[in-house]
Amino acid sequence: MAIQGLDSLWQDGYPVYHARFFHRPPRVVTLFFVVAFLIQCLYAGILVVGLRRAGQQxxxxxxxxxxxxxxxxxxxxxxxxxxxxxxxxxxxxxxxxxxxxxxxxxxxxxxxxxxxxxxxxxxxxxxxxxxxxxxxxxxxxxxxxxxxxxxxxxxxxxxxxxxxxxxxxxxxxxxxxxxxxxxxxxxxxxxxxxxxxxxxxxxxxxxxxxxxxxxxxxxxxxxxxxxxxxxxxxxxxxxxxxxxxxxxxxxxxxxxxxxxxxxxxxxxxxxxxxxxxxxxxxxxxxxxxxxxxxxxxxxxxxxxYAPSTAAVLTLYHSSHVLLWLAPILLGSLGVGLLAARLLFHSLVIGEATRTLGEDDLAAFFPIGEVLTALYHVLVVPFGLMSPPDTWKS
Structure with missing residues (x-):
């Protein structure tokens, strides 16, 4: 027998919060992650165009x-x-x-x-x-x-x-x-x-x-x-x-x-x-x-850094980190967004690594992207909030 008042917190065997947010997130949340995906694609395109131009000039x-x-x-x-x-x-x-x-x-x-x-x-x-x-x-x-x-x-x-x-x-x-x-x-x-x-x-x-x-x-x-x-x-x-x-x-x-x-x-x-x-x-x-x-x-x-420069960098790295959270918050849609991002960048990374003579790093791409996200979540805030007071020991 369910305790009165608690049975309403469950739906189809899942907590209502889980069902409503994780399986059927609000449209604004979905749109937020789609925008993050598009930002990542934009930056990848800029990378390709920029490196090609660098080679030409x-x-x-x-x-x-x-x-x-x-x-x-x-x-x-x-x-x-x-x-x-x-x-x-x-x-x-x-x-x-x-x-x-x-x-x-x-x-x-x-x-x-x-x-x-x-x-x-x-x-x-x-x-x-x-x-x-x-x-x-x-x-x-x-x-x-x-x-x-x-x-x-x-x-x-x-x-x-x-x-x-x-x-x-x-x-x-x-x-x-x-x-x-x-x-x-x-x-x-x-x-x-x-x-x-x-x-x-x-x-x-x-x-x-x-x-x-x-x-x-x-x-x-x-x-x-x-x-x-x-x-x-x-x-x-x-x-x-x-x-x-x-x-x-x-x-x-x-x-x-x-x-x-x-x-x-x-x-x-x-x-x-x-x-x-x-x-x-x-x-x-x-x-x-x-x-x-x-x-x-x-x-x-x-x-x-100048505010504009900091904003551009923050936009890229925060959208990258967000896409790794997408499968947790969006379910199958989030998995699709993350997979599409990785696929798109895998097509870019081959040319980018060749430009700088780092061809073998293309194979490290999946692990490298996970570590990059962790780096910007754990290390970057630490360096910004707690800068060192000595150059070297």
Whole structure:
């Protein structure tokens, strides 16, 4: 015998709330998820169009005499990189550009980084070491700023201590600058070196995904980010936008803010580089904790993004996460929307991975999409609400 008042809460063996919402959701809820699906399709289309345009406008010329290239300064900031920086130094010593000015900024390192840099610079006439000491805490943005200020040449390239630029990297960057009539900002790609394990595969996938959208957005005239592992601009661009960059308290992401400021002020023509000869590989994190700390630092820069940029990114990622919830809230219709989204993106990802030389990542697509959704639910809010207070340990 049913308890009076409770029998009305059940219908056809299901709770009324479940029956009405999960099996027969209100039309407005269904429409909400359909709009999320359409947003995902729109962004996928923008990705394809942008990457194709990036390939067409890639300004890296072939067959240029190195002696005819403009001189170039390379700036690297390093903090406690004694274990990782030797491969970079070997790569810098092998650059084919004939007239380089290499500035190595030792940002208050407490290990052997300073000695390694000094010993290497003593053996290479084109290299100099700048020491950042004093009471100030290590800060990558300020270290880069000091390196830029000390640069002798009008064109600057940035990379990181854990990267290995190809031998023609600086030559190709200089050639790209040489063919532009006005100051240019070049946004390069920096893939994670392939290794075994889920962490490496996921790190490569997330880096590729970010790089693909970065290149596509720049190609269609809406650049919003870059990575300091592979970035180049005229020195005047750095000086012009320096006072226009927000977030002096941020420990990472100043490359994104630099690009956004350059676009806002019109200080430079901003172009992506998708030529494989310009890609600068980097080592991936060696543990999940290290990866989390790195991402927390990178994500924290989002607090200083322009509202319009933050809104566009939020729209994409929130609609992506919503579609993973659709099967729970919409039943079979939700399953269909999610399946259609995955199918549509699977057609896009093949071309997108080939463009950036990451063909093998196409097979990681299903797992990568699940991890991407979890990343934006768990890691991104953590980085935005609880930014780190140190660059590196």
């Amino acid at each position: 890639d300004p890296v010329p072939e067959g240029v005499n190195p002696d005819d290239l403009p001189s170039l300064s390379i700036v690297v900031a390093a903090h406690n990189e004694a274990d990782t920086i030797p491969p970079l130094l070997r790569a810098l010593a092998s650059q084919t550009h004939p007239n380089l000015d290499i500035i190595l900024v030792n940002d208050a390192s407490t290990d052997e980084t300073g000695r390694i840099l000094t010993d290497w610079a003593d053996d290479h006439a084109s290299a100099r070491v700048i020491e950042r000491r004093g009471s100030a805490a290590p800060n990558k943005k300020k270290a880069i700023a000091e390196g830029v200020a000390a640069a002798r040449h009008d064109i600057i390239a940035q990379t990181d201590a854990d990267c290995v630029p190809p031998t023609v990297w600086s030559e190709r960057l200089a050639a790209s600058h040489a063919q532009c009539d006005r100051p240019v900002l070049l946004i390069g790609y920096s893939p994670v070196e392939p290794e075994t394990g889920l962490l490496n595969r996921w790190s490569r996938y997330e880096t590729w995904q970010t790089g693909a959208f970065t290149a596509a957005a720049a190609a269609i005239g809406h650049p919003y980010m870059a990575v300091g592992r592979n970035l180049s601009a005229a020195k005047q661009v750095y000086l012009d936008v320096d006072n226009d960059i927000a977030g002096d308290d941020l420990l990472s992401g100043d490359d994104d803010l630099f690009v956004q400021a350059a676009r806002r002020t019109g200080s430079a023509t901003i172009r992506p580089l998708v030529d494989p000869s310009t890609f600068v590989p980097t080592r991936g994190a060696d543990s999940w904790l290290s990866w989390l700390q790195q991402k927390r630092r990178h994500v924290s820069a989002g607090r200083a």
